[in-house]
Amino acid sequence: MTHILSADIGGTTCKLGIFDESLNILEKWEISTNKTGEGILENIYDSFVVHLNRKNLDINSMIGMGIGVPGPIDFENGVVNGAVNLNWTGNIEVRKIMQKYFDGPIYVDNDANVATLGEKFKGAGQNESEVVCMTLGTGVGGGIVANNVLLHGHNGSGAEIGHFLVDQKKRFKCNCGMKGCLETVASATGVVNLVHHYYSNMSLKSSLHDHIMNKNVSAKDVFDAAKNDDEFSQFIIDKVAGYIAYAASVISVMTNPKYIIIGGGVSNAGDILIQYIEKHYKNMTFRPAQDDTHIVVAKLGNDAGIIGAAGLIKTYVIERENK
Structure with missing residues (x-):
């Protein structure tokens, strides 16, 4: 053997x-x-x-x-x-x-x-030949499998999904030195960025008010509150999901993956995050490119x-x- x-x-x-x-x-x-x-x-x-x-x-x-x-x-x-x-x-x-x-x-x-x-071989990718993974943790990583092999690009910078420009207003600075990267609005840090950006300018109150005011709110807090019908937290998740969906939409017309896999700590939010991503994805993605494409949570931990x-x-x- x-x-x-x-x-x-x-x-x-x-x-x-x-x-x-x-x-x-x-x-x-x-x-x-x-x-x-x-x-x-x-x-x-x-x-x-x-x-x-x-x-x-x-x-x-x-x-x-x-x-x-x-x-x-x-x-x-x-x-x-x-x-x-x-x-x-x-x-x-x-x-x-x-x-x-x-x-x-x-x-x-x-x-x-x-x-x-x-994930492609043994996880949520079901061993399909066309798979994308977005890993949403402290930052945002990812990978793209096309025709069964990983895309690297000519100098190794291919599939740096976390540095996709998705926030056109460029409100938050990324660790890479640029502004507006997916990482600044869809990582665990990005969720908190959006909370503090929007909360003081909105009439929506939240069960997380004290945490927000004391600067100790976490992404997990936001997702947990959203599951309990916290309107502000649901607003934030909708924003996060929209940015993720935009990146997924562009990738879909480039490589047309069968599975878009959402992994990392933020993916522990589960169904609520996937549902919001799917809503935006369906409304912004070229119809043939989204046909029979599935947005799923990573399985392998x-x-x-x-x-x-x-x-x-x-x-x-x-x-x-x-x-």
Whole structure:
């Protein structure tokens, strides 16, 4: 039996896994991420060796290794251009470093892309060939799968969905330095941005009044209040959903996905968010492009990254060899 090694590197932990060719998890575990950024890849290799030895498996018999990293990636060369969460600065040659330890195929991609690939293969994407994922967390990430492969663009900036200009008034500054990005109005931070922007200028009162005035309201507070018929919170969700739908609408006429997957912490709002997005999406999207396209919540949670990192080997090694 042949196996795939998978690593999803995060700022706190590295999620590791051993998979079969069908991307079934044979074993998964976590190790702590070295806060200094030193030795992270060596630690991952060492942990793989320990777990493989327990199974009487030789690491050099593995089909390949997929790695997800929280930073911008030069996909062709397996290089990450800095990763703040890992204390990595400058160009880190992830593939080249790991090849000191493992001489099989190694593919490296950013964490949002591998999460998208995970959802495509084993989650809400139903293994369709055309899938988009928007990850709404502290920021907004995402990925686009077209014709079964991830879109990277000529310099790795493809599918940076969080930096889609959706707020034409450019009211809030994004971490990227620009204003009006999707991230500023649809992330957990973006929800709070909109709350403070609108509340003082509207006659709508809210059960969250004290939280808003004390500057300690959260996105979760807003979604919970909306579910309890808080009119102001419903207004905010409608605004957030409109921005998400606009980005989804443009993507739909570009790649025509079968599934638009909403993931990340904000997606925990569930049905209420999806319903508002669908309302706007249907009213603004080219009819043929939205036909039989489904807006759904991500299914895999924290496993999306390791499944997707293993999916890099399935996509770029196994499936290419079978063509």
